Amino acid sequence: MNHDDILFGILGNAFHCPVLGEFEFLENVLITINTDGEIDSLLKPDEYAVSDIMEVLERENRLVRLKEKQYLIPGxxxxxxxxxxxxxxxxxxxxxxxxxxxxxxxxxxxxxxxxxxxxxxxxxxxxxxxxxxxxxxxxxxxxxxxxxxxxxxxxxxxxxxxxxxxxxxxxxxxxxxxxxxxxxxxxxxxxxxxxxxxxxxxxxxxxxxxxxxxxxxxxxxxxxxxxxxxxxxxxxxxxxxxxxxxxxxxxxxxxxxxxxxxxxxxxxxxxxxxxxxxxxxxxxxxxxxxxxxxxxxxxxxxxxxxxxxxxxxxxxxxxxxxxxxxxxxxxxxxxxxxxxxxxxxxxxxxxxxxxxxxxxxxxxxxxxxxxxxxxxxxxxxxxxxxxxxDKNIGVFRRGFSFDAVLVDANIQDCDLKIWQALDSASDILEKIISTTNRQNIIKVWVQGREVVCKQ
Amino acid sequence: MNHDDILFGILGNAFHCPVLGEFEFLENVLITINTDGEIDSLLKPDEYAVSDIMEVLERENRLVRLKEKQYLIPGxxxxxxxxxxxxxxxxxxxxxxxxxxxxxxxxxxxxxxxxxxxxxxxxxxxxxxxxxxxxxxxxxxxxxxxxxxxxxxxxxxxxxxxxxxxxxxxxxxxxxxxxxxxxxxxxxxxxxxxxxxxxxxxxxxxxxxxxxxxxxxxxxxxxxxxxxxxxxxxxxxxxxxxxxxxxxxxxxxxxxxxxxxxxxxxxxxxxxxxxxxxxxxxxxxxxxxxxxxxxxxxxxxxxxxxxxxxxxxxxxxxxxxxxxxxxxxxxxxxxxxxxxxxxxxxxxxxxxxxxxxxxxxxxxxxxxxxxxxxxxxxxxxxxxxxxxxDKNIGVFRRGFSFDAVLVDANIQDCDLKIWQALDSASDILEKIISTTNRQNIIKVWVQGREVVCKQ
Missing domain, CATH: 3.20.20.140 (Metal-dependent hydrolases)
Incomplete structure (x- = not known):
């Protein structure tokens, strides 16, 4: 398969809210971004497992792998x-x-x-x-x-x-x-x-x-x-x-x-x-x-x-x-x-x-x-x-611009703390909303371009 | 003069509120702390100018000099x-x-x-x-x-x-x-x-x-x-x-x-x-x-x-x-x-x-x-x-415990910004109250002991 139109991919946990009052937890999702800065695909583990995409992105150093307690949210x-x-x-x-x-x-x-x-x-x-x-x-x-x-x-x-x-x-x-x-x-x-x-x-x-x-x-x-x-x-x-x-x-x-x-x-x-x-x-x-x-x-x-x-x-x-x-x-x-x-x-x-x-x-x-x-x-x-x-932003969806924020709960000296055994996905999202400070935001992308990188 | 009972001194700008609804801006104050962790003296520039205390503290490496846009507030x-x-x-x-x-x-x-x-x-x-x-x-x-x-x-x-x-x-x-x-x-x-x-x-x-x-x-x-x-x-x-x-x-x-x-x-x-x-x-x-x-x-x-x-x-x-x-x-x-x-x-x-x-x-x-x-x-x-x-804390006063926080407005990637030509002392204190985040707090003392030091 040809993946030349893919600029890069991000693999990890993501949250977004396509429907008012609900949230989706995209666990171990692979999001690929095309050369126009748009989301090309959102693949679940069982989907990317049967594809060569991960291998290609890794080989070409085009894969961002999120660590534990790192979460992607829409810009x-x-x-x-x-x-x-x-x-x-x-x-x-x-x-x-x-x-x-x-x-x-x-x-x-x-x-x-x-x-x-x-x-x-x-x-x-x-x-x-x-x-x-x-x-x-x-x-x-x-x-x-x-x-x-x-x-x-x-x-x-x-x-x-x-x-x-x-x-x-x-x-x-x-x-x-x-x-x-x-x-x-x-x-x-x-x-x-x-x-x-x-x-x-x-x-x-x-x-x-x-x-x-x-x-x-x-x-x-x-x-x-x-x-x-x-x-x-x-x-x-x-x-x-x-x-x-x-x-x-x-x-x-x-x-x-x-x-x-x-x-x-x-x-x-x-x-x-x-x-x-x-x-x-x-x-x-x-x-x-x-x-x-x-x-x-x-x-x-x-x-x-x-x-x-x-x-x-x-x-x-x-x-x-x-x-x-x-x-x-x-x-x-x-x-x-x-x-x-x-x-x-x-x-x-x-x-x-x-x-x-x-x-x-x-x-x-x-x-x-x-x-x-x-x-x-x-x-x-x-x-x-x-x-x-009236723009295709705010949600992780194929064809939407890749505007995203990487929140890192591993940062010392911050209020955002995730306790793995105690916090559900819902708890984690509420904590992100309530306690994230600027230091927890370590990367930001707009239209697929990395515009903030603190690490 | 003998200053052996002085543990250390801090020189710079400080704010406190001894009276409800008012504030005092202690500009270029020298606060000395004794070996019990209490405030020994608060000296104005014209007071420490005629004393040998600054010289003694500096010689013995016991003086903390605040930089521009650093402010001391009570713990x-x-x-x-x-x-x-x-x-x-x-x-x-x-x-x-x-x-x-x-x-x-x-x-x-x-x-x-x-x-x-x-x-x-x-x-x-x-x-x-x-x-x-x-x-x-x-x-x-x-x-x-x-x-x-x-x-x-x-x-x-x-x-x-x-x-x-x-x-x-x-x-x-x-x-x-x-x-x-x-x-x-x-x-x-x-x-x-x-x-x-x-x-x-x-x-x-x-x-x-x-x-x-x-x-x-x-x-x-x-x-x-x-x-x-x-x-x-x-x-x-x-x-x-x-x-x-x-x-x-x-x-x-x-x-x-x-x-x-x-x-x-x-x-x-x-x-x-x-x-x-x-x-x-x-x-x-x-x-x-x-x-x-x-x-x-x-x-x-x-x-x-x-x-x-x-x-x-x-x-x-x-x-x-x-x-x-x-x-x-x-x-x-x-x-x-x-x-x-x-x-x-x-x-x-x-x-x-x-x-x-x-x-x-x-x-x-x-x-x-x-x-x-x-x-x-x-x-x-x-x-x-x-x-x-019912403790002698909360105000910078002789005989009170030296419990203090050093707020630094020079920290990058924070909301607290002081614009020298635009901000009065009153503005600065309101900004400290409203926009300080944890990264701006670079030192903390309790009873004269330095308990936090980030720089």
Missing amino acids: LIDLHCHAPQWPQMGKGLDLPLYNWLANYTFPLEAKYQDLEFAKRVYDDLVQSTLSSGTTSAVYFSSIHLEPTRVLADTCLEKGQRAFVGKVCMDDVEQCPDYYRQSVEKSLYETEAFHQYVSTMSGNHGLISSVVTPRFIPSCTEGLLKELGQFATNNNCYVQTHCSESDWAREYSQQKYGETDISVYEKTGLLGRKTILAHSIFLTEQDVIKIQDYGASIAHCPLSNMYFANAAMETRELLNRGLHCGLGSDVAASVTPSMLRSCFDAVTHSRVREEGTSTKLAAGERGEAKTRISFLEAFWMATTGGGKAL | LIDLHCHAPQWPQMGKGLDLPLYNWLANYTFPLEAKYQDLEFAKRVYDDLVQSTLSSGTTSAVYFSSIHLEPTRVLADTCLEKGQRAFVGKVCMDDVEQCPDYYRQSVEKSLYETEAFHQYVSTMSGNHGLISSVVTPRFIPSCTEGLLKELGQFATNNNCYVQTHCSESDWAREYSQQKYGETDISVYEKTGLLGRKTILAHSIFLTEQDVIKIQDYGASIAHCPLSNMYFANAAMETRELLNRGLHCGLGSDVAASVTPSMLRSCFDAVTHSRVREEGTSTKLAAGERGEAKTRISFLEAFWMATTGGGKAL
């Missing part, structure tokens, strides 16, 4: 990350959102016109997200074209699948003088960035541009309409914030007498390739529209606990089958780790279900039956993220 | 940790508490009669907690004497300040046949362990024994009374769980017609050296009693979010000045890190304050003005824990 997908806020991560969370933006975020984002600073930060960010297992990231950049190019260049160079948007904000009342652009400049730079990405040398679909109005308060209706038109004409990804807080919801009602979703729909910004961060305060009509358009929600649990004033109705939206993945919302989080986001999503849903007030009776305290499970959270960070982006 | 204090549950950490959190105990915890705790297993687990646990910066830990062991000795031995050998209790549980209805002891055996082994600790060779107050009734449902009234008597007669530390969940609260009401605190008071278990884990459902009378007796609360935020059915009234209890520190509640948590506990304490208080239900108006959704700050959480993990234990 993690971050649907919402503010790249320029990277230096801000871990500070200011005591502040209200408005002060957080005004005192920390906008002054920081404005600094990226210094392209050396941009390069330094984005190198560190992309290295950190990859090293944390994020193989696909949806990034808000800053409002300026050149640093946004630097971010796209950095992702391409380091091999991260990235969806990058130049932020647009023009409203004179809501944006500081030093950090806004006119409608014309916003649109011009959005077009220029889209053009840049589509002609980047070596970009074989790894980097996509994203039309990125920040959120309703920072944009005039004119800007939203222009961006909606551009996104529709060019079949672009769109990302924005949606009904994140009481204040944001109220702002749209005051200005338009409508919900965020209605405004996005009317301005042409709602579509299959639209990613809506947060989406806390949705009406029934909003939910129907999101589902009808096939748009996606980026659930950002830790950020929600600090800034959203309420919990996303994750349980209900998953039950209804909406496209829903997870976002770190760096820097409204304290780590880029999407496994931590999984854990935080479960935690927030548990507090939502139980409630908090000891002054209320148990039955009146929380919102019954609203928890999500660890497997559902992990599904969101992998399979759900892939569906949101 | 972290974990008021509630179930040592035998260490292998369980990170699994089973989807289960209700009852199943969690019955399916995972009790079978696991019973295994420690195998002393080789006990030694292997406790070696790993104590190394891990120390390596995470926990210089003082209050441990529940299992119900058996011998493995509890192994735990105490391990703490002493590795140099951790530890408060160790052999767990007592005898109620036939609530405890499985394979995991309970008679009143007589519980009491005999509690006494034997107390005796063992008081005569351990080399134990100069580092290890203390703790009288440890598990919680009200697992103990008969007879056992509680015997343990209360013993604790009173011997001026022992006491630890137990208090009003952790609706079920636990209800159980005491059904059995005694009283609250947990009333039962502990009447059985002689409430005193200045009593540590009450959780304490979610307290009546006004309970709070007054806890304060009057000077007992302490171990707030375990992550565990509470999964198992407690409600939030502790941390804000109110801190305002009233109760002794209150933090506990990891391993394995009802996913890390032994007390910095993570700090973060989780803030997060839970924020969700409590904001509420979760989008169906309620903003003003009716949460519990107004109940948040705690990062500095308050850090105070609980250091100063507050020291007060709870």
Whole structure:
């Protein structure tokens, strides 16, 4: 048999969650990856035993054999990350959102016109997200074209699948003088960035541009309409914030007498390739529209606990089958780790279900039956993220891109410990979700390319 | 000047929180530690400039000079940790508490009669907690004497300040046949362990024994009374769980017609050296009693979010000045890190304050003005824990034990990043609390002894 189209193979134990709320443990699976970086085959022991593939791969030094307590999981997908806020991560969370933006975020984002600073930060960010297992990231950049190019260049160079948007904000009342652009400049730079990405040398679909109005308060209706038109004409990804807080919801009602979703729909910004961060305060009509358009929600649990004033109705939206993945919302989080986001999503849903007030009776305290499970959270960070982006990623399946993370539980000085006699496959996956830290992630592949190797 | 009583000195930047809600940044401080492991002096630059101490320490190779982006913080204090549950950490959190105990915890705790297993687990646990910066830990062991000795031995050998209790549980209805002891055996082994600790060779107050009734449902009234008597007669530390969940609260009401605190008071278990884990459902009378007796609360935020059915009234209890520190509640948590506990304490208080239900108006959704700050959480993990234990620890002060953690923000592949031009001292401390991982902790001292050194 000819195996020349096989780039390499990986032999070992793997986990993934093709179905919401369930997991598959692929024990001693052989995954082969073709020269396009796609999964060519997944072979069980009784299948590869009768083939010569193992022999060929070993002879040609193209086989990665996982050790005991090493596990392959699908590459993690971050649907919402503010790249320029990277230096801000871990500070200011005591502040209200408005002060957080005004005192920390906008002054920081404005600094990226210094392209050396941009390069330094984005190198560190992309290295950190990859090293944390994020193989696909949806990034808000800053409002300026050149640093946004630097971010796209950095992702391409380091091999991260990235969806990058130049932020647009023009409203004179809501944006500081030093950090806004006119409608014309916003649109011009959005077009220029889209053009840049589509002609980047070596970009074989790894980097996509994203039309990125920040959120309703920072944009005039004119800007939203222009961006909606551009996104529709060019079949672009769109990302924005949606009904994140009481204040944001109220702002749209005051200005338009409508919900965020209605405004996005009317301005042409709602579509299959639209990613809506947060989406806390949705009406029934909003939910129907999101589902009808096939748009996606980026659930950002830790950020929600600090800034959203309420919990996303994750349980209900998953039950209804909406496209829903997870976002770190760096820097409204304290780590880029999407496994931590999984854990935080479960935690927030548990507090939502139980409630908090000891002054209320148990039955009146929380919102019954609203928890999500660890497997559902992990599904969101992998399979759900892939569906949101409409890409063949997030699951180990023939024809899907090989985006994968190798988790090693043998690392000293880490919390992830597997006790062979005590831990079932289900236990091991829950431990991976709950306790992996960056040191446990020793290799990462994107589209078949090894982009992180720590050992 | 004679500096022979100085063991060594440390020169660099340090943070601590002597006052609730505030922090002190000790810039370029020289801390000297005497041969008893206590802080001998804290000298500011203008003070050590006019002394010969630096010269002497450097000449004799007794000076540790911190580098840029290295920070000293007080040793972290974990008021509630179930040592035998260490292998369980990170699994089973989807289960209700009852199943969690019955399916995972009790079978696991019973295994420690195998002393080789006990030694292997406790070696790993104590190394891990120390390596995470926990210089003082209050441990529940299992119900058996011998493995509890192994735990105490391990703490002493590795140099951790530890408060160790052999767990007592005898109620036939609530405890499985394979995991309970008679009143007589519980009491005999509690006494034997107390005796063992008081005569351990080399134990100069580092290890203390703790009288440890598990919680009200697992103990008969007879056992509680015997343990209360013993604790009173011997001026022992006491630890137990208090009003952790609706079920636990209800159980005491059904059995005694009283609250947990009333039962502990009447059985002689409430005193200045009593540590009450959780304490979610307290009546006004309970709070007054806890304060009057000077007992302490171990707030375990992550565990509470999964198992407690409600939030502790941390804000109110801190305002009233109760002794209150933090506990990891391993394995009802996913890390032994007390910095993570700090973060989780803030997060839970924020969700409590904001509420979760989008169906309620903003003003009716949460519990107004109940948040705690990062500095308050850090105070609980250091100063507050020291007060709870009635020990001179948790603050850098002359005469206090030198228990300290060296946090290094220069470590690659970690989330803690300090950007010199952008981060104030306050920002740096918040980043340390929010983003430190175990790799950033490169040295740990307990009572002046270096117990962790990674570089």
